Amino acid sequence: MYRRRAQSLFITDILIIWFSIVSSYFFRFHAGIPSDYKVQMFVYAVAMTVLCTCTFVYYRMYRRMWEYASIGEIVTLLKAVVAGSVLAFGAAWMIDAGRYVPLSIAARTIETMLLLMGGVRFAWRLIRIRLVDKRSTKNNVLIIGAGDCGALIAKEMMTPSFSGNRIVGFIDDDEYKQGMRVVGLPVFGTRSSIAEIVKAKDIHDIIIAMPSAPKAEISAIINICKLTNAKIKMIPAIHDFIKGRLSVKALRDVNVEDLLGRDPVMTDLVGIAEYVTDKIVLVTGAGGSIGSELCRQISSFQPRKLCLLGHGENSIYTIEMELRKKFPELVLETIIADIQDRSRLDHMFRVFKPEVVFHAAAHKHVPLMERNPAEAIKNNVFGTKNVADCADKYGAERFVMISSDKAVNPTSVMGATKRVAEMYIQSLNFVSKTKFVAVRFGNVLGSRGSVVPRFQEQIMNGGPVTVTHPDMIRYFMTIPEAVQLVIQAGSFANGGEIFILDMGKPVKILTLAEDLIRLSGYEPYADIPIEFTGIREGEKLFEELLTNEENITATQHNRIFIGKPISIDRSELDLELKRLEKVIGETPMLVKEVIQKVVPFHKQQISKTG
Structure with missing residues (x-):
């Protein structure tokens, strides 16, 4: 599969090189190419074919997965085309007895090659994505945070590896970003719009892409998101973002610790x-x-x-x-x-x-x-x-x-x-x-025998989740x-x-049970029942x-x-x-x-x- 694709791309590139050169001479001389320039055109085309092939191989242009192409691939393509063209320009001058290829022809050739070679490669990417789209069922995804982190996540999720997901847009509290588009996707509104957007756009997953936000703010957003039926995921901590380890694969489910909304302990x-x-x-x-x-x-x-x-x-x-x-x-x-x-x-x-x-x-x-x-x-x-x-x-x-x-x-x-x-x-x-x-x-x-692991086990088994008393609270x-x-x-x-x-603030055990059920992708009382068993011997309602x-x-x-x-x-x-x-x-x-x-x-x- 890889060889066949590389060979097809190689042949396409050669055809583009010849087309670019011939069309450049054609437009330069208005369809009346002088005979001596016809010889130069042929020499230039041969030199360009050989030398561009060498630079393309050097820059590994035929070993790249163009369905994942980004700005980096475009820059590499530019380097390969310009390097090959400069070498071919010099080679044609040496072979053609010291006569230069007209600069207008050389510039037009580079321009046409870049346009067509880049276009072919990105057209392949679009066709591939469309074909995958037709075969897959989409989960609509809403990203909270339209900053650098959210944009990176959106870009990665637009690749074929995540073809089962469709990024619908962003939510961001920054007034400047309202009504704007980030990586081609709309910013719908602020956090107050989350419930409305989830319902209107049939959102299946919400990704909180705010690695540098205070935990109290993250907790407030989670409390809004958990009222919807969407599944909530989070980006790792800011130090992973800074060290370049940010990836969709690092997304994790929201857990109870995130709901506490407390900033990290500062120690002496x-x-x-x-x-x-x-x-x-x-x-x-x-x-x-x-x-x-x-x-x-x-x-x-x-x-x-x-x-x-x-x-x-x-x-x-x-x-x-x-x-x-x-x-x-x-x-x-x-x-x-x-x-x-x-x-x-x-x-x-x-x-x-x-x-x-x-x-x-x-x-x-x-x-x-x-x-x-x-x-x-x-x-x-x-x-x-x-x-x-x-x-x-x-x-x-x-x-x-x-x-x-x-x-x-x-x-x-x-x-x-x-x-x-x-x-x-x-x-x-x-x-x-x-x-x-x-x-x-x-x-x-999460300590052994504590309430959270017990609730999680009960949820995994389909319920019921047992709570001793509806008013019981704990720190x-x-x-x-x-x-x-x-x-x-x-x-x-x-x-x-x-x-x-x-x-911090005490947590109602009933609320904790409801949150755990929602974070597991279920609806309390409807999907997973909650039963009250009564206060056990020795227990208090509050500590x-x-x-x-x-x-x-x-x-x-x-x-x-x-x-x-x-x-x-x-x-x-x-x-x-x-x-x-x-x-x-x-x-x-x-x-x-x-x-x-x-x-x-x-x-x-x-x-x-x-």
């Missing part, structure tokens, strides 16, 4: 480096969602050694292999251990002597812990106590514990155990040289941004603080970030705040811990009764009041 790299770089760092729960992301981000700060502690061998193996590939120079220690095993932890701390500890190991699932309260106490309370005691005993500089908004005015066993863990490290901070702090935040998107963060803020908070530690991360006794103060980071440390009676706390330890083997009901005496449970909210 110097402050973080001061307490992590060249230090021995231990991460407990290193195979979990938060723990593994902690390991990824800490690795980039070049710790002297990174110790990965986890109970599950498969998850620890997975993060170890990932880090060894990304950071081959990093010294890693993988430790399979249970934080409930005090002697194992003591041995590990004695051997590795970690200077910075990030404690991310915990049981976190509220309904499961309601049914297994003793395990929550063993892991979240006494496991944390074991790690904290070892950090104190072996002189760690900092201990950063991952806590939860469920520890505030808890209504669940899980929340109560996290609150006891916070209280313990705060009390330990008063008698230890180690700086003990906790970082409190809400749900993280959400992405795993990377939560971990960045955790590491940053560690740099502010003086000891005893509970850092609270700014989670809080501060207890009644804590007052919030700002830090130098606009997304991190400090809850004022409260006074904790260490002897009383030790007594309560002994009571908890005694009832671990008892019935779940008795275990719950004891933990509620340590941290009184708050009544379940039955309507949204916060």
Whole structure:
């Protein structure tokens, strides 16, 4: 196929060369070509045929896919024709005894060759596109953003590779662009016109081509687009655009993170480096969602050694292999251990002597812990106590514990155990040289067992999507941004603080479910049903970030705040811990009764009041 096409193009080019030269002489002499110029014409045509063929081969003109032709191909064609013509002009002068080809003939020849050769090649492209168009079913596509990025995407999608799509036009908020045409396509209007255009033009896909726009603006546009029936896709981040990696193939579906509309976390790299770089760092729960992301981000700060502690061998193996590939120079220690095993932890701390500890190991699932309260106490309370005691005993500089908004005015066993863990490290901070702090935040998107993966699985299975209560709301963060803020908070530690991360606006779980259904290409309630199952034991309608006794103060980071440390009676706390330890083997009901005496449970909210 390629050879046949190249041969056809080669023969066509030769015919164009001869036609261009003969027609140029014809128009120069008004059909009465003198006999001596007829000889020159023949010599010039032969020289042009040979030398232009050579320049065309040199510029690989017969190895180009002209159905993808652009300005670059036209420039190359110009170079090849001009180079061949100049050489042929000189060759004809030498062969024809020093007589020049008239400049008017040479110029007209170049002009005709360019016009016909370019025309033939682009005519092939148009014919090819039309033939493909007739055979394919079109998806109408609307591009939001008529800037450089949108224009590049439109051009690429006009090629035969994307023949199943037809770019209808653009949407752009720039007043100057209204009514204009970009790459031959109209700019229909501003974002307020999106719903109208989608309906009028039967749009199937919307592409948001605004890689440099703030996330809040992208989120606002997505909220408009999701009200239509069109499928929404996005262009990658601006750094990919700048580095020239922009391509239609890099388009991705809109995800829940885009709907949060928060700009990237800005971190103080110097402050973080001061307490992590060249230090021995231990991460407990290193195979979990938060723990593994902690390991990824800490690795980039070049710790002297990174110790990965986890109970599950498969998850620890997975993060170890990932880090060894990304950071081959990093010294890693993988430790399979249970934080409930005090002697194992003591041995590990004695051997590795970690200077910075990030404690991310915990049981976190509220309904499961309601049914297994003793395990929550063993892991979240006494496991944390074991790690904290070892950090104190072996002189760690900092201990950063991952806590939860469920520890505030808890209504669940899980929340109560996290609150006891916070209280313990705060009390330990008063008698230890180690700086003990906790970082409190809400749900993280995409973590194991969280609501988003469950909804996605239910949607994949055709529904129904189950929501506990229509008024339930939660705070959400992405795993990377939560971990960045955790590491940053560690740099502010003086000891005893509970850092609270700014989670942005709370999200209604019902709205989240509806958005996920729409982003998957379905219509809520019509294509995928939503069922309400009722609030589960231990759950709240809404979460809080501060207890009644804590007052919030700002830090130098606009997304991190400090809850004022409260006074904790260490002897009383030790007594309560002994009571908890005694009832671990008892019935779940008795275990719950004891933990509620340590941290009184708050009544379940039955309507949204916060």
